[in-house]
Amino acid sequence: MIEHKTEISEGLVRDLLRDQHPDLAALPIREVAGGWGNQMWRLGDELAVRMQRMDTDPDPQLKERRWLPMLASGLPLPIPVPVRDGAPSERFPKIWTVMTWVEGTPLDHGSITRGDHAADTLAAFLKALHVEAPAEAPDASDRRRHPKECAEGFERVLRAVDLGHFAQDDIRAVWDDAAAAPGWQGPRVWVHGDLHPANVVVAEGTLTGVVDFGDVFAGDPAWDLAAAWVLLPAGGASRFFDSYGQADEAAVRRARGLAAMKSLFLMLMGQNGDRGLPGGKPHWGPAGRSALDRVMKGL
Secondary structure (H helix, E strand, C coil), rough: CCCCCCCCHHHHHHHHHHCHHHHHHCCEEECCCCCCCCCCCCCCEEEEEECCCCCCHHHHHHHHHHHHHHHHHCCCCCEEECCEECCCCCCCCCCCCCEEECEEEEEHHHCCCHHHHHCCCCCCCCHHHHEECCCCCCEHHHHHHCCHEEEEEEEEHHHHHHCCCCCCHHHHHHHHHHCCCCCCCCCCCEEEECCCHHHHEECCCCEEEEEECCCCCECCHHHHHHHHHHHCCCCHHHHHHHHHHCHHHHHHHHHHHHHHHHHHHHHHHHHHCCCCCCCCCHHHHHHHHHHHHHHHHHH
């Protein structure tokens, strides 16, 4: 088993390509910073190699291989599309995938300055994504269900985070309102499931792509609607929901509570980074605090 301390090097990536996709092995390879469950390597100008690192479950990449080619054609922003499969081998006993590269800067290393444009772009993307999924589409995992079924995880993160000026009772009130909201009554629609600043890319001040569909499932779109607060600058949520045009009051309540939880998670990852803990990301802390501020103010 490859552990997180084992080096996934340029040489290993090239050797894997020589073994399984020799026609790609001569392309330039360079590491992409970031990633924890998976590590990305640029392959030439148009491709990337997605390597399992901490992830031991092949299901996320298998889902991407099966469903992203179908989804990509109906979406108004580019997403990574698998083009070659990498099989486990003696060199690397996990799966890996060659995918198209989505150009742009991850939002956790960039910024949105054209807020209205980004809100409209995100709304158009999610409106196109949130269509009825086929019966064989993957169901939501236990951590992607109604907020009332995620209370234990919310409380665990809430207690672990240094909240600073935020009041725990105020945050819990937002969560309790989400947990009390009626559940999704519509059809099972496609949901990205993990929209946060590292999983979207920006250019020229606005959103230009969406990546990492390892959590994709069919279920409640509120999990994606939370991005209105998590990704967009102050004032963006209101414009987003106006542009999206198909979220009822209950969906907005669920989404706001989920946005609070996602913001806390970003803060926790930032806190872990500040403390030098494995997987921590110091730059996620400010993003989480800004997002939670927008959630609490309803912006």
